[in-house]
Amino acid sequence: MSDWFSQYNYIVVIILMMTGLYTVFASRNLIKKLAGLSVFQTSVFLLYITIGKVSGGQPPILIEDKGYGDDYGSGGDGGHSLLDGTIQVAAGDAAYILPGPGSDVLYSNPLPHVLILTAIVVGVATLSIGLALTVRIREVYRTIEEDEIEAADFVYNLEGTAD
């Protein structure tokens, strides 16, 4: 089943990247350009998260091993057959179920998640700067269409007066 499916996500990422890039290139409206930039940005997020996915994995939030901890006072041999055969790391007072041989727990890769988490927030920061610049451009040029801004600049350079 995973034969035809294995590269599907990458193809979608590329299509989204092309749409975003096309919007940035072809659109002459500054706000639409910024929207295209967001689409482009999100396609990169999708690529990273796709790479970090482990089939059969679960979110990288470690499962606490309650069967052997003394938090719940349940003792070590109470019916926890689900967790039998998992690896116990008992450092300090917390124990977590980790992946490994004989373990049926798998976590997805947390590193791409961290990178993208920070990238999203930086994305909104850059978006807000771009929007602020757009607002100031609109106030000076009375337009946010690139053609008209360039025309106004051309007239200004030619005649030395604002339109």
Add this chain to the structure above:
Amino acid sequence: MNLIAAAAEPAFVVPVLLLDISLLALLVIVAIAIVRMRSLFGIVMLQGVYSLVSAAWFVSLDAVDVAFTEAAVGAGVSTVLMLSAMLLADRKSSPVPMRRQLGALAVVILAGVAMLYAVGDMPAFGDVNSPANSYVGMDFIAKTAEEIQIPNVVTAVLASYRGYDTFGEVVVIFSAGLGVLLLLGLNGNAGRWEAKPNGQVINDRTAPSAAGVEDTRTVDQKAEGDA
């Protein structure tokens, strides 16, 4: 790291596949709608939809922290920001002439084909043994359980192992806020100043730097006349 490979080979369950296929198809549809739409209000709203759908997709791929952030930041705050910026700017974007579209289309298709050519070399979706899933990323899981002992590995990596990265990012956010405040002003009055030297009102409209050459002359003449 071959230890992880030795774990039982788990197959994708059908619901995950269906979710993945349908959500990504929805994303493509929304993205194409964004390209074709000319109403800026529609574009901003579709932007929010796009963020929300991608957040749902992130959940289906185990990236719960990323999904949380995308839903709060992408669908929430950035939609509000784009709406308020749109209010200060335009509501419609003008149509694009055909010749400009063709050039952009050629460049984009070239880039897309080059990337599609490389797709065959990418690891299969969900591959446990792919290079990205074999080394440092997976080591963080074992190390967090030993050294930091908090269940959420993403928080541990974010705040502790990659603390420099996050510090840099906080500084980026700080400077972005600073930049917006410099451009627009906290009370929305940046670049709109007014002063009364010698009882004469000058502001950004009558200032020599804002107006053209002729306007400067009139301001000077006015000042002379007043004096």
Add this chain to the structure above:
Amino acid sequence: MSDPNTKLDAQDALSERIGSDPHVLLRVISKFLIPLIALFAFYVQFHGDYGPGGGFQAGVILAASVILYALIFGLTEAKKAFPPRLIRYGMTLGVILYGGTGVLNLILGDEFLNYSNLGKDSIAGQHYGILAVELGVLITVTTVMIAIFYAFGSRQPETSDEDW
């Protein structure tokens, strides 16, 4: 004859009592929701070690509660609830808290941003360090998001509605 008149009077009185405000439902619901949103932000912040969440998400949610308040009740009311002068302090305080944690580690003899010496053992130190750092992230993200919204929201458009 007097029936329709009294009916009209009753309607007038009702609309008088509710006010001519078409957003009364929004106001009532949001007044109930905003504290819950802020509370949820703090849950996300301090539960970030155990589940999805952390400083970035909590900061954005906390800012969203103020932004919702501003959208429903107006910017001047929001500026009374969250005064703009807090923004200047908050933006810098968050960065200083983050960097200061790193400098404290330097003083305690560790590397920059290695929290191991902050607690009685290295694990407790890591917990304290993550808590402090996430708090710094929360403060900066909240205030910057609110600052950006205030900046965009209080900017007066130069053109009237007819120009569009």
